[in-house]
Amino acid sequence: MALGSRTAGVAGSVLGLLCLEAAVRTTYSVRYAPEAGYVNVNAPGATFVWGREGHGISHWEAHGIRRGPSPRDTAGPRVLILGDSITEALQVGDEVSFVSQAEMRLRREPRPVVLNAGHSTFSVADYIFHAPRNLETFAPRWTVVVADASDFTYNAWDKTKPRFAASPDGALRVEYVDAESPTERRFGRFTPFTKAVPYAFIRFREFRAAAGKEPPLFRAGRDAAAASSATEPDYPIEEEAAMLGRAYAGRLSVLLLPKFDVSPPFVALTPIEQRIRAGLLAAGVRVVVPEAEFRALGRQKKCPYGFANLVFNEGHLNADGHAAVAEALAREIDDAVF
Amino acid sequence: MLFSSPRFFVFVTVLLGLLSLPVSVRAKKSILTAASCLFYAAWDYRYLGLLALVSVIDYVAAARIHTAAAPRSRRMWLALSVASNLGILAYFKYTNFFLATLAGVIGREHPPMLEILLPAGISFYTFKSMSYTIDVFRSEIEPCASYLDYAMFITFFPELIAGPIVRASVFLPQMDRNPGPNRSRVAIGLSLFLLGLAKKRLLADRFAQGADPIFAHPEWFSGGTLAAGALCYAMQIYCDFSGYSDMAIGTAKLIGYDLPENFSAPYISRDITEFWRRWHITLSSWLRDYLYVPLGGNRRGALRTYVNLAATMLLGGLWHGAGWNFVVWGALHGGALAMHRFLRQRGSTWQLPAPVSWALTFVFVCLCWIPFRAATFSTSWTFVTRMLTWSDGYRWIPENTLLTIPVALGLLLARRLENASVPTPRWLEAFDAEVVRDPVSGWSLRLGVGTVLGAFSVTMLLGLIWYFAAATTSPFIYFQF
Numbered sequence A: 001m002a003l004g005s006r007t008a009g010v011a012g013s014v015l016g017l018l019c020l021e022a023a024v025r026t027t028y029s030v031r032y033a034p035e036a037g038y039v040n041v042n043a044p045g046a047t048f049v050w051g052r053e054g055h056g057i058s059h060w061e062a063h064g065i066r067r068g069p070s071p072r073d074t075a076g077p078r079v080l081i082l083g084d085s086i087t088e089a090l091q092v093g094d095e096v097s098f099v100s101q102a103e104m105r106l107r108r109e110p111r112p113v114v115l116n117a118g119h120s121t122f123s124v125a126d127y128i129f130h131a132p133r134n135l136e137t138f139a140p141r142w143t144v145v146v147a148d149a150s151d152f153t154y155n156a157w158d159k160t161k162p163r164f165a166a167s168p169d170g171a172l173r174v175e176y177v178d179a180e181s182p183t184e185r186r187f188g189r190f191t192p193f194t195k196a197v198p199y200a201f202i203r204f205r206e207f208r209a210a211a212g213k214e215p216p217l218f219r220a221g222r223d224a225a226a227a228s229s230a231t232e233p234d235y236p237i238e239e240e241a242a243m244l245g246r247a248y249a250g251r252l253s254v255l256l257l258p259k260f261d262v263s264p265p266f267v268a269l270t271p272i273e274q275r276i277r278a279g280l281l282a283a284g285v286r287v288v289v290p291e292a293e294f295r296a297l298g299r300q301k302k303c304p305y306g307f308a309n310l311v312f313n314e315g316h317l318n319a320d321g322h323a324a325v326a327e328a329l330a331r332e333i334d335d336a337v338f
Numbered sequence B: 001m002l003f004s005s006p007r008f009f010v011f012v013t014v015l016l017g018l019l020s021l022p023v024s025v026r027a028k029k030s031i032l033t034a035a036s037c038l039f040y041a042a043w044d045y046r047y048l049g050l051l052a053l054v055s056v057i058d059y060v061a062a063a064r065i066h067t068a069a070a071p072r073s074r075r076m077w078l079a080l081s082v083a084s085n086l087g088i089l090a091y092f093k094y095t096n097f098f099l100a101t102l103a104g105v106i107g108r109e110h111p112p113m114l115e116i117l118l119p120a121g122i123s124f125y126t127f128k129s130m131s132y133t134i135d136v137f138r139s140e141i142e143p144c145a146s147y148l149d150y151a152m153f154i155t156f157f158p159e160l161i162a163g164p165i166v167r168a169s170v171f172l173p174q175m176d177r178n179p180g181p182n183r184s185r186v187a188i189g190l191s192l193f194l195l196g197l198a199k200k201r202l203l204a205d206r207f208a209q210g211a212d213p214i215f216a217h218p219e220w221f222s223g224g225t226l227a228a229g230a231l232c233y234a235m236q237i238y239c240d241f242s243g244y245s246d247m248a249i250g251t252a253k254l255i256g257y258d259l260p261e262n263f264s265a266p267y268i269s270r271d272i273t274e275f276w277r278r279w280h281i282t283l284s285s286w287l288r289d290y291l292y293v294p295l296g297g298n299r300r301g302a303l304r305t306y307v308n309l310a311a312t313m314l315l316g317g318l319w320h321g322a323g324w325n326f327v328v329w330g331a332l333h334g335g336a337l338a339m340h341r342f343l344r345q346r347g348s349t350w351q352l353p354a355p356v357s358w359a360l361t362f363v364f365v366c367l368c369w370i371p372f373r374a375a376t377f378s379t380s381w382t383f384v385t386r387m388l389t390w391s392d393g394y395r396w397i398p399e400n401t402l403l404t405i406p407v408a409l410g411l412l413l414a415r416r417l418e419n420a421s422v423p424t425p426r427w428l429e430a431f432d433a434e435v436v437r438d439p440v441s442g443w444s445l446r447l448g449v450g451t452v453l454g455a456f457s458v459t460m461l462l463g464l465i466w467y468f469a470a471a472t473t474s475p476f477i478y479f480q481f
Helices: A005-025 A098-105 A124-129 A131-138 A182-190 A196-211 A237-247 A271-282 A291-299 A319-337 B006-019 B025-043 B045-067 B071-106 B122-137 B147-155 B168-176 B183-216 B223-255 B272-278 B281-292 B302-320 B324-345 B354-373 B377-388 B399-417 B452-468
Strands: A047-050 A056-059 A078-082 A113-116 A142-147 A163-166 A172-175 A252-256 A286-288 A312-317 B434-438 B442-446
Touching: A005 A196, A005 B452, A078 A131, A078 A319, A098 A113, A098 A319, A124 A131, A124 A142, A124 A163, A124 A172, A124 A237, A142 A319, A172 A237, A182 A196, A196 B006, A196 B452, A237 A252, A237 A271, A252 A271, A252 A319, A271 A286, A286 A319, A291 A319, A312 A319, A312 B183, B006 B025, B006 B223, B025 B045, B025 B147, B045 B071, B045 B122, B045 B147, B071 B122, B122 B147, B122 B168, B122 B281, B147 B168, B183 B223, B183 B399, B183 B442, B183 B452, B223 B354, B223 B377, B223 B399, B272 B281, B272 B324, B272 B354, B281 B302, B302 B324, B324 B354, B324 B377, B354 B377
Parallel strands: A078 A113, A078 A142, A142 A252, A252 A286
Antiparallel strands: A047 A056, A163 A172, B434 B442
């Protein structure tokens, strides 16, 4: 019996929506869960599929920790790796992430358990604010914060999330701001059932942001977002570094990720990066920069950042970048912990 | 105002609502003209006066040409029209190019450059306006009876900024229509617009993500990466421009008018002559009728024909942009056209198999896009030499290169459907789709949601655009011309 056109139309649309749901799940398949005394974490037991940048499948355990390599000697000393989306590394598989690779490179007995606690959007302010929780939950022998210059500057002063602020007496403090994303707030309860609905909202926000960058009406040649003529604020890097060191009782290293230049010498620390390194060292914090590893990549005509489905030399670490950073991280863990 | 932006959707929706009002045809034409002026002013209101100036000069010139008895007087008015249009175009588009070239010739390092903003669409509306006066001069059309009709023709917003270059002989006969949406035109118009939007957002913008960094710094990348970048750009410019044309033609159909076809599956051409019958059809036919034929066409012997072909394409290249790389692009195509004509006229005894001739044509066209896209002449030289010598460098093959597959399938389908004697295939009917033909726009695909497959396809197309289009859209390539 032939379907009426209206029924056929509805049936076809429903079929289309189901196929779109399947297609979205190859690109954006995430699930979050609340964690008492902390932020929403990647849900324990969840498998994330990420195709917006790179193609990664990641598995998540309790407390927002990414699954590590197996077999694992759980008796080994714990090393906690904190970082943002670069450490979280949704773009690559579990075994490719630099945290997993670093653990596999360690040759000590018992082999340390290197915990990947990367959380997208985090900055140095978040690591300081959540230090008591991190130290109590994981009891690490050592902590490594993976950061770049932005995590000490504008990211750490972003008003929409936990940030540094100046107290009335001029002292530096960290202010807590509930940073639950609008997507999670509106659609968090749907994510166990559908990814297309929350992802549609994310796309709406992206299109709205892009529409805001359209040229102004009626007057060509002016940028919609006029380049700010204001100079970069003078961030209190040294104080931030000291706070970070105190928060982790001095058992801390910072792995500072530099930008990569495709031309030799491939890596050259900017003035702000040099200042961050000096500030951390002055605060008694160990600092490691994967300069040699990135230069080796450059000599092989490989770039540590960027994926073939997005932009060259921009965005997150790719497989080559993860391998390079893993080398530096493993060496630092070996030196610092043992 | 980009066709793929939310502002444009709001603009068209409001306009269609106004055109649905029960008012006279003249009132609707006024609304449409005003809306077109608003559309243009949304880019920059200061250049609306220039558009008005061009339209007034040519309207008056055509009227005088028509009424003048003496041939000398008719030629004088024609010369005024052509000179004013080309003069305006030359000033805004080529002044700095001429200054820089002259400085290079006399050995001056820092030529004086003027701060001139290129008015949007100037290359298109000057050609459109010139075609009007020339056709009146040739007695091929009557001049417009009213300035309102002419103003609506000149300012018609769907094709004002980047074509198709609509001739008066095509558009003016449609002036008797009552503009406004009706059911059948809305179905075809929306179908065309949706397909054009998919070409632009799903394909062109994705190809741009691959091509842009490679063309920005060809010295960084390996030969293989450069080849992938060249392919990405070839796909980008086709999807971008044909997508824009589809959206323009679809928007015009929504309003109630037909615009001419601008692309006809050019990348499956088997020779360069066929390519230019399928690529940017309105420009190539304009150049043929208003430049090549007046130069003598093929009526003055073989050598003169080759010269005419080369000169036409050279100027066609320069029309695209004020730069030597565009001249090189035009010269390459002109040379190829002349060569192809030479071989055909010799009754060449060797016929290449169709796949080989297709491959040679496609590779040649892709190589020619390199100077077209590269920022400078030296950049294009670096690109070509590094690619052809398969140089070492960063290997970054954009995944979006794979999108060439759906483009190829679409071109093959288009080739199948363009044959006027081929009715809608049965399998397309299962998608509630229909091939619609009209004498102006050629063939179009009307999508439908009356079957399961039809509704599924439209839902998937809309969903793919929403979920997988690049978040930021790049400006239409031909907006810069």
